[in-house]
Amino acid sequence: MELHLEHNLKNREKRLQKLQELDQANMEQLLLELQQEHQQLVSMEAGSIDLAEQRYYQELIEQNKEQTLRIQKEIDKEYQKQISLVTPKAPVLKNVLRAFLVGGTICLLGQLVINFMMLTYDADFKSASALASITIVVITAVLTGIGVYDEIGRYGGAGSMVPISGFANSVVSAALEFKREGMIYGIGAKIFTIAGPVILYGTVASVVIGMIYYLLG
Amino acid sequence: MGKRIGKRTIAYDTPAVIRSWATAAGRKEARGKLAEQYDFILNHNQFGEKSWERAEQKMQQYALELALEKAGLQASQLDYFLGGDLLNQIIATSFTARAAGAPYFGLYGACSSLAEGMILGACLLDGGFGRMAAVCTSSHHDAAERQLRYPTEMGVQRTLTAQWTVTGSGAYILDKGHGQWQITQAVPGKIIDRGISNSSDMGSAMAAAAVDTITAWLQDTDNLDGVDYIVTGDLGKIGYEICKRQLLEQGYDVNGKYYDCGMQIYHEEDQDVHAGGSGCGCSAVVMGAKFLPQMAAQPHCRLLFVGTGALLSPLTVQQGETIPGIAHGVLIEYKQEG
Amino acid sequence: MMQGLLLAFVVGGLICVIAQLIIELTPYSITPAHILVGYVVGGAVLSGIGWYQPLVDLAGAGATVPLSGFGHMLVQGVFEAVGQEGLKGVFTGGLTASAFGITVALLMGLTVALVFNPKG
Incomplete structure (x- = not known):
């Protein structure tokens, strides 16, 4: 009996070498076979009379497990291949174009504010640019509040996410969405859901770069 | 048993x-x-x-x-x-x-x-x-x-x-009485996980479970011809396609009798829903608003309803775990009174 | 003047296009938070090696409005502070320079949350 089981495992090993060529029904069949064998092996192990025999069966169980895993992996791979066959291709060109238009427009708006400030109030570029950012943040906040910015985001994708307006939208939308959970755990905590990581890693990056700058003198 | x-x-x-x-x-x-x-x-x-x-x-x-x-x-x-x-x-x-x-x-x-x-x-x-x-x-x-x-x-x-x-x-x-719509059989689902971890592609994660449940029922009853509708819960367009292909690979041609609730709710083009509807409410409204009434068009109608679920948790998605899928099958029969 | 506007539009648009391509063409599911963090850190690094300032000089808002400009601002803030205060500046410069942006965003977040309700 035990020899027969060992033989089975060895035999199957040969078939597993050519796993890729099997179709799914065949693989499922193999899986079923392995399951039955596993049960047999477990009961043999339980009934073994000495340590050597027990070890022998444990080894066979290990082999059985290993073969099962290999087949399962192959079935998963086969399945994922099928998914990629039926998944529609994202309209990359269209999305890229939209991102360009929306992102460009937001930056254009910023530049208009900068130009206005520099020409009319003789502001320097730095303060004008800061004011431009604030303007965009305020406009975005209101658009988020009245439920428009999520539509812009759906259209513009990264074009509405990457500009400072995307940052403002993530702050405002999180605060707005969680107001029902209260001022502290709702707005207070959730407002940082996305702002938190941005501020954290931005600060860390600036400290690391600043430290290098300081050390290099 | x-x-x-x-x-x-x-x-x-x-x-x-x-x-x-x-x-x-x-x-x-x-x-x-x-x-x-x-x-x-x-x-x-x-x-x-x-x-x-x-x-x-x-x-x-x-x-x-x-x-x-x-x-x-x-x-x-x-x-x-x-x-x-x-x-x-x-x-x-x-x-x-x-x-x-x-x-x-x-x-x-x-x-x-x-x-x-x-x-x-x-x-x-x-x-x-x-x-x-x-x-x-x-x-x-x-x-x-x-x-x-x-x-x-x-x-x-x-x-x-x-x-x-x-x-x-x-x-x-x-x-527990007499009536036209009866639940006569059921196939409790097993967890099937084909290693999908993309939480915005749940149809694919669940389709494998639907296939498992449908084939289990077909193997047990050998009655593909005896069923008028096979209706999955919310596989959506992509999951539906995968499910159909996989069933065909197993030798079951369900063309013409297979539907998915997720594809019955919205107008695909105008309503911007992409792959279709999902959620506990999806099959709950479609079964009641569409398929159960539709069964009454025939004197005797058998429908295998396969509710599909992606049992993911936002927590484990962030931890990079895959999505366990499940599908429960219910055979609903309609018999005209009289 | 018109040229400045055009450059802001084109460069800003292209910076966004890079993010869109990353989202579309990588097999991983990339969330907005990943993109935003990536841009801030990326902008900071580019700024550190001196590549971002030329872009700002060229495109103005096209380079400062995207979140990489936020990273640039952090790093320039640190550099300035290090020049004035030495080591202490390493730790104060970044948040000082970005304080106005963060503060306005937080204030607006709170205000909007109190005034409006999510529409869904």
């Missing part, structure tokens, strides 16, 4: 009768393909409440009350109340159960909860533990969105594989 066929199929001695049902749906759903078929349509996604969660609960309660009213029953006559939703700890259903006052089993099978509830409800009745059970599930787009994805006002582009959580609820009253 008197009440079993083959390896996995339950065959009820006394089939539970679906005595009545009611569906409630949101405004976006009401503009979709089944516009006229819903029993009740929410006036607003907040439904006069202060949160999405309360709106979902109220919608569920409306569905339950409507279904009870259609059957001419009171909530106090229910021996059991079974149900689930997508909110954390299935809280909407628990509040409905609080209002109903009936003995309550809260189920979490994600979007398969309706089928799961029908199986267990029919078991309770067939076992003689009661006469009347209600099964009720719901989902609310905005409540699900903020819990599982992003705040509703955040501007995020959705991928083509993403599905749209349905705002809707369905209540089904099961009765």
